[in-house]
Amino acid sequence: MGLIAHQLENAGIPTVSVSSARDITQAVGTPRASFLDFPLGHTTGKAGDPVLSYEIIFQAVSLIERITGTVLEDLPQRWSESDSWKDDVFPEGGSGRIDNDEVVDDRLDRWDQPQYQSRSDLDASLKAHIGQDCKVCKGIDY
Numbered sequence: 001m002g003l004i005a006h007q008l009e010n011a012g013i014p015t016v017s018v019s020s021a022r023d024i025t026q027a028v029g030t031p032r033a034s035f036l037d038f039p040l041g042h043t044t045g046k047a048g049d050p051v052l053s054y055e056i057i058f059q060a061v062s063l064i065e066r067i068t069g070t071v072l073e074d075l076p077q078r079w080s081e082s083d084s085w086k087d088d089v090f091p092e093g094g095s096g097r098i099d100n101d102e103v104v105d106d107r108l109d110r111w112d113q114p115q116y117q118s119r120s121d122l123d124a125s126l127k128a129h130i131g132q133d134c135k136v137c138k139g140i141d142y
Contacts, residue, residue, distance in 0.1 A: 002028030018043040018060045025072060032071045034060040038079045045077070052077060 002025060005015040009031050017033040019025040020043050025033050036043055036056065045052035059075050079085055116122040 002030035002033070005030050005032075014064050016060050016063050018056065022072070029070050030072070032063040032066060034063060034073050034075050036075050036077060038077075039085065042079075046079075 001017050001019075005017055006029075008015050015031055017025070017030050019030070019033050019035050020038050020040050022035050025035065034056070038045070044056050056075060056077060059073075063071055063073060116125065
């Protein structure tokens, strides 16, 4: 989403993002983002809690007032009273142990530059951006 936000900002459309992945948001340099230390997929709160969702959205949208620079603001909401919810996601001892079973962490290393599945994906991406011919670079006109 951060890469799309950059393109929209370049087209003069202000953006705000809500993220539960601080490292990715920082690496991309998302123009205006709020960070919540919530499980992935729950960036606007818990299902059935409209008050929490409203608070998160209201605080995130308030970042639109910041016109210049990159902003990554931590929101104060917490998923629960303790961080025990992380034990299921990030078990003690690292990603190598979950429920006494060995687990292989096969995620790729994070890079500052975009990565592609194959050389042909990279070539297609570069070709699509020659002269800013892709719809995102041009600005999407609905």
